[in-house]
Amino acid sequence: MSSLKILVVEDEDxxxxxxxxxxxxxxxxxxxxxxxxxxxxxxxxNPPDLILLDxxxxxxxxxxxARRLKKEPIYSDLPIILLTARxxxxxKVRGLEIGADDYMTKPFSPKELVARIHAVLRRSGKILxxxxxxxxxxxxxxxxxxxxIGDRQLEVSPTEFRLMxxxxxxxxxxxxxxxxxxxxWGRSVYIEERTIDVHIRRLRKILEEYGRDDLVQTVxxxxxxxxxxx
Amino acid sequence: MSSLKILVVEDEDxxxxxxxxxxxxxxxxxxxxxxxxxxxxxxxxNPPDLILLDxxxxxxxxxxxARRLKKEPIYSDLPIILLTARxxxxxKVRGLEIGADDYMTKPFSPKELVARIHAVLRRSGKILxxxxxxxxxxxxxxxxxxxxIGDRQLEVSPTEFRLMxxxxxxxxxxxxxxxxxxxxWGRSVYIEERTIDVHIRRLRKILEEYGRDDLVQTVxxxxxxxxxxx
DNA sequence: AGGGCTTATTACCTTTTTATGACAAACTTC
DNA sequence: GAAGTTTGTCATAAAAAGGTAATAAGCCCT
Numbered sequence: 001m002s003s004l005k006i007l008v009v010e011d012e013d014x015x016x017x018x019x020x021x022x023x024x025x026x027x028x029x030x031x032x033x034x035x036x037x038x039x040x041x042x043x044x045x046n047p048p049d050l051i052l053l054d055x056x057x058x059x060x061x062x063x064x065x066a067r068r069l070k071k072e073p074i075y076s077d078l079p080i081i082l083l084t085a086r087x088x089x090x091x092k093v094r095g096l097e098i099g100a101d102d103y104m105t106k107p108f109s110p111k112e113l114v115a116r117i118h119a120v121l122r123r124s125g126k127i128l129x130x131x132x133x134x135x136x137x138x139x140x141x142x143x144x145x146x147x148x149i150g151d152r153q154l155e156v157s158p159t160e161f162r163l164m165x166x167x168x169x170x171x172x173x174x175x176x177x178x179x180x181x182x183x184x185w186g187r188s189v190y191i192e193e194r195t196i197d198v199h200i201r202r203l204r205k206i207l208e209e210y211g212r213d214d215l216v217q218t219v220x221x222x223x224x225x226x227x228x229x230x
Numbered sequence: 231m232s233s234l235k236i237l238v239v240e241d242e243d244x245x246x247x248x249x250x251x252x253x254x255x256x257x258x259x260x261x262x263x264x265x266x267x268x269x270x271x272x273x274x275x276n277p278p279d280l281i282l283l284d285x286x287x288x289x290x291x292x293x294x295x296a297r298r299l300k301k302e303p304i305y306s307d308l309p310i311i312l313l314t315a316r317x318x319x320x321x322k323v324r325g326l327e328i329g330a331d332d333y334m335t336k337p338f339s340p341k342e343l344v345a346r347i348h349a350v351l352r353r354s355g356k357i358l359x360x361x362x363x364x365x366x367x368x369x370x371x372x373x374x375x376x377x378x379i380g381d382r383q384l385e386v387s388p389t390e391f392r393l394m395x396x397x398x399x400x401x402x403x404x405x406x407x408x409x410x411x412x413x414x415w416g417r418s419v420y421i422e423e424r425t426i427d428v429h430i431r432r433l434r435k436i437l438e439e440y441g442r443d444d445l446v447q448t449v450x451x452x453x454x455x456x457x458x459x460x
Numbered sequence: 461a462g463g464g465c466t467t468a469t470t471a472c473c474t475t476t477t478t479a480t481g482a483c484a485a486a487c488t489t490c
Numbered sequence: 491g492a493a494g495t496t497t498g499t500c501a502t503a504a505a506a507a508g509g510t511a512a513t514a515a516g517c518c519c520t
Contacts, residue, residue, distance in 0.1 A: 079339075101339045123342060144457070145404040145449045153460065157507055158451030158477095195509055197467065202508095204468095220466065220517070387496055425498055427478065432497095434479095450477070450506070 004121065007048040008032045009039040009065075010083065011058055015106075019052060022110040028117070034058075036065040043075065049126050050117060053100075055084040066100055079124045081116060133168045136228050138212075140168050149210045159184075160203055167216070167226035176223040200224055234351065237278040238262045239269045239295075240313065241288055245336075249282060252340040258347070266290040273305065279356050280347060283330075285314040296330055309354045311346060312418070330418045353392075353416065363398050366458050368442075370398050379440045389414075390433055397446070397456035406453040430454055 006028045010016040016032050023030040031048065033039035035057050042048070051069075053062045062082065069075045082103035101120045104113060133140040139148040147154045147164055156164060166184045175183070177193040185191065204213040217225045236258045240246040246262050253260040261278065263269035265287050272278070281299075283292045292312065299305045312333035331350045334343060351357045363370040369378040375391050376383050386394060396414045405413070407423040415421065434443040447455045 123339070143403045144455065145452055159508070191509065192511095194467090194511090198469085198509075200467095201469065218467070389497065421498060422500095424478090424500090428480085428498075430478095431480065448478070 003029050004050070004126065005029045005031065005046070005048040006117070007039060007042055007051045009034075009036065009051060009057065009062065010054040011035060012054075019113075022113060025110075026114045026117075036060040036062070039065070043069075047075075047078070049079075050121060051078060051080045052117075053080055053082055055082055077124065079120045079126070081120060133165070135168050135171060138168065138215075140165060149212065152210070154206055154210075156206060157202075159199060160206065163199055163203060170226070172225065172227045172229070174219045174222050174225045180223065196224075233259055234280070234356065235259045235261065235276070235278040236347070237269060237272055237281045239264075239266065239281065239287065239292065240284040241265060241286075249343075252343060255340075256344045256347075264288075266292070266295040269295070273299075273308075277305075277308070279309075280351060281308060281310045282347075283310055283312055285312055307354065309350045309356070311350060332417045350416075363395070365398050365401060368398065368445075370395060377436075379437075379442065382440070384436065386436060389429060390436065393429055393433060400456070402455065402457045402459070404449045404452050404455045410453065426454075
């Protein structure tokens, strides 16, 4: 699942801006509101997958608004993370009479925020990886961790599986070795670009037995492409 | 089984009230106590099927009381879910051998609470599912704690049984060691991940005699999978 | 055709991951 | 409370995977 929308409801410009920045960086699609009223409109027009809500808001307080939201059946499943200043309210928040799914005390690190968002989204089932990815007669089953062609199962190593996963979710497009390294191995790993060649080779060898080694195509001077079309 | 009784032990009125509300809504029959002493009486007069216990209590702390309870043979099977505030204690909960079956960090969503209660009840056998679970020629007899293959029946140890139970009710999907630990042993126990390997080994050894050790499959880099398919 | 560059292929070695047997503590059972 | 189970941990063996370098093969241009 991609394009997870997060609504930030926060009256202080600086904090709101910072939050939006952080969220974008983390791959979310943030929208923002200054108060409950504005937020209400956004929710109506373009319901987000999660709300980051300031405890104190001008007009209707964040808590109050959250409570109302949770009562409406349409929105009751919408996860809410409360943002509070450190202080006396902390105890009350813990009481969770509000129905918030989590809370954070300012100031917090971007890292922690993103981590909590992920946790809440996962808990509420918003992050559902597709169970299966099909492409022609290729099936990559994430849950079962299996790669199947037709009715036969292929034996692939962890890295081969990840590579295949990336290819199948990004078909028909050329990727440089560096891009593949970043996407499949992760930005923080440092290995030779040429190593990619070897892994491509290994993938092809496996696919070869099924006459499908033509799926992994070399684009001379650029990199590799995975495609059902020649 | 209907009319599952749940005892809430929590000193803060607001939270206690909220919990009771949530539990009723979810179809349980909650009773409540403000402290360990009160709880002790209730347990004696009208033993519940599960206890929701606050970590911090006036007088005897929740943890201390839980520990004592677990030592009494009569109550040792009574599942306990600990409620803790987020903070330093969190780590301790996992580490310390309290004997709780699960724990939750406030604040939590009602949904999650109910889900965990169900999970714990199921694990501890309070919720009767099917009496038998069949998969191919495998039959797992819940009541008798027996595994039947074809026409022969064999005894398995408690842990092996639970592991087998989990596998047979969740076939074809890969689980990491951590997931298995959480699901089969419970979230609050702390044992080495590698211990899973040993239990897998033991399961396989049993199945081996019937030529069925291929049911438990290793998925390198991820974990294990139980499947009738290769 | 040949030089220069890019990719393919293979072999090798290191690291990582899993399997297995043994042991001791904890727990049951009689 | 003694004998037998059960279960978690460790040490070690075994297996698989992953990265690199060396060499072969291929492509493109003049």
